[in-house]
Amino acid sequence: MYWGLTYLTLFLTASSARTIGTPQQLAARTTAEYAQKQSPLDTNWTADVGTNPWPEYPRPRLQRDEWQTLNGVWQYQSASSLNDVYSPPFGQDLAQEVLIPSCLESGLSGIQATDAYYSWFRTNFTVPGNWSGQDVVLNFGAVDYEATVFVNGKNASFHRGGYFEFSVDISPYLDTSGSNELLIFVHDPTDLNGYVIPIGKQRLVPSHIFYTPCSGIWQSVWLEPVPANYVTQLDLTADMHGQVNVTVHSVYGNGTEVNITVIDGSKVVGSGSGVSDQPFQFNVSDPKLWSPNSPTLYNVTVTMGDDTFQSYTGFRTVSKGTVDGVVRPLLNGEFMFIFGTLDQGYWPDGLYTPPSREAMVYDLQFLKDLGFNMVRKHIKVEPALWYRACDEMGLLVIQDMPSLRPLENILPDDGQQQEFSRQLDLLVNQLKSYTSIFTWVIYNEGWGQITSYYPEFDLTSRVQQLDPTRLVDATSGWHDHGAGDFSDNHHYANPQCGTPFYSIDSSPYDPKRIGIQGEFGGLGNNVSIEHLWNNQDAINSINQTYEIDTDLDAWNHRSHLLLTELQGQVSLYACSVAVWTQTVDVEGEINGLMTYDRRLKRVDEDQWKKDIKGLYDAASNRTSNSTSSSSSS
The missing domain is CATH 2.60.120.260 (Galactose-binding domain-like)
Known part of the structure; x- marks a missing residue:
């Protein structure tokens, strides 16, 4: 083995x-x-x-x-x-x-x-x-x-x-x-x-x-x-009520005194103390809340013995609740429509490694400028500075666990499944203190997902135990057995988000959970060779794209139709979150908002901004006279 x-x-x-x-x-x-x-x-x-x-x-x-x-x-x-x-x-x-x-x-x-x-x-x-x-x-x-x-x-x-x-x-x-x-x-x-x-x-x-x-x-x-006894990990979250939750992990694990200061600009707005390796809490009065529209962050100083370092946090609460009879994701107690792109984090020059921080942030700023308020980090983990940029910009993050081998009917044995579970723990523990993350994804489209039993139930419970402050999308697409907080539909090209209709390769909407369109769009538009991954096998695979639009006018027209259809589902049904495929082209995929080299933007920016705003307005109009009853994830 x-x-x-x-x-x-x-x-x-x-x-x-x-x-x-x-x-x-x-x-x-x-x-x-x-x-x-x-x-x-x-x-x-x-x-x-x-x-x-x-x-x-x-x-x-x-x-x-x-x-x-x-x-x-x-x-x-x-x-x-x-x-x-x-x-x-x-x-x-x-x-x-x-x-x-x-x-x-x-x-x-x-x-x-x-x-x-x-x-x-x-x-x-x-x-x-x-x-x-x-x-x-x-x-x-x-x-x-x-x-x-x-x-x-x-x-x-x-x-x-x-x-x-x-x-x-x-x-x-x-x-x-x-x-x-x-x-x-x-x-x-x-x-x-x-x-x-x-x-x-x-x-x-x-x-x-x-x-x-x-x-x-x-x-x-x-x-x-x-120093000999130093901090190995900082778990730090802050909620909409001003409560700061802290666990400082140390080498010795012996309960060393810890002091924390929260700073707004040059002003100390709160402080607390406890001991290492045990959770403790303190409160900050009337904090300015973090959201995509106002991504306020506070600097934090942590001292444990001779070890002193800087950190930061944002005050916000992620939960779910029923709004006008529909289960919704809530940020700071309120429902807002969440819309972002499938973001795979690939670069033609560096593959997984962006050429620079400037380049990496360029993608995120492009999305923010169009009006997206979320990005789905698709089965990859980025450098820590990527999450910091999302915190600073106000981009919510759906974070995927990198999947096991897909589409080959090769499933893990017991030892391999235990290793997948161990690494899922690593993912959550490493990233759970970033303010922008609001949902964890365990499985994508059944890749590596055992179907003889349903491990996603135990894995969902484990993630919720490690991080009770976020939501969990147990199965994004395909093999949905009812675990987690989301009822997730994948469908190309048009959406089926929280609707009473679905396709045979998806699951019907479950009204007990949040309706999310985990993937849709995927509209392709071929470009000249200077913007393509110049590999013949990749070029030969372009015709596998879900839909090819032969010019940018057609591509933007089709995009407008799909976003208008999504807006109708927000207005009429239970659609709360949607993910458009995708930010940029990758190798043989040509369905990005930008080409793989980031030199050509396919989007009609004015049209896309209006269509995205239309989604938010539809959700706001739907719930403007409603009340919510919130529950934690």
Whole structure:
């Protein structure tokens, strides 16, 4: 069995961390210098990436003043098998230079690898002299899929899960007076035969709605000094009544005193204290509430012993309730129609890794300017700065769990299902303090969803236990057995949102839950080759698009008709939330509001703004004279 065998192999490796020995200085080899590879398509940001990418502090909800980025040019070489982890190339130059963070398969990486199952990454660093007397933590935003970390010849840590951050206290292995060698072994099988792991839309052989995979260190890497007992995780939410709920997780877990201050500009508006590793609450009087129309955020300072850092929060409450006889999602006790796009977070130059923060935020600002108030992050996890941008702009987030292998009738065995559940916990715990997230999605269209029994009921309960402040869409599309807060319909091209009609591949609307159009639209419009992913297999798959409109006038006309139809369902039936497919084209998909290179906008902006406003007005008119009875999720 893959899961058990791999776990046992790497557990034994990690357990022998102190027995590998000192680095061996072997004969140096010539390392090929870094240079961007030409991707099948680029963006306006590609040429500006350089060799010092992503200089921003990567973790805005737990931000320490002192830190050191390790982003930049590292060394890389492929390995031949999982057993290579037992023979690390200590003290050796590796074959090629690579840009970190990046996907090995991307042009930005300088590698543009295929079948990158086993990889070595290497860099050297020195510890600043003013960090003397403190521990040093090594942080990773995400490594796909399994990472074994060596520092100065010692096995320091192992992590599994391609979408999740992790940290390693590397203090025992450091030379604080000189250079330190960091060596990382990465194993990423993607959908290789025999593996059933969370991969989202990644495929070793891309095909239409499945895309080029991402292997390796694809989010930021950084160091920071910390005291011996430091904060490892901050759980922080604030509701519409001013109650701030806090759990500060520490290394020692021994109930150290914690003090928190909430700041509006330069004014302290609230404070509280408690002990680490136990939840506590305090109140802020008359807070300005966060919403898409007014995304107010407050700065937060947290102190635990000798550890002090900055964070932030927004005051808002997500719930559901009955409004005029219809179950609705409520934000701060009120129903508002929620409309956004399916956002897959792919880039032609960087794949999973955006070329820069500026580029990443461009997509979100484009959606906000059109009038969308939500984005569905589709079976991918973004860098923390993406969620910070949604918090700042006022874009609600539907967050998907990256799915197991789709559409192949390959379902997880017991061990693989347990691993999926473990990583679902990681997802919720990592992101649950971001203000903008209002719904979790567990399964998308049955991908990896076991049907011999209904695991979504237990998984929904688990998510609600980890995060009682959000709603849960247990099954977005297809195999809906009644779990979760939403009755979710997927239908291309036209919507069937909370309606008394549905198609055979969907489920009828369940009036006990919230009516959501989890996906619709998907209107295609082909473009000239300079805006296409220039890969013949991808180009050949364009004709699989749900509908092709031969010019932009037709595309915008059809969009207007579908949005008008959706508006009618908001006015007449129980439609509360809708997700348009999609923000941008991806490889062989040509149904985005923008092309994959972000250079061509298909939308008639005036028309789209009017149609989106029409959806909000329809919901407002429907409920203007109604009252709601709220319940928590």
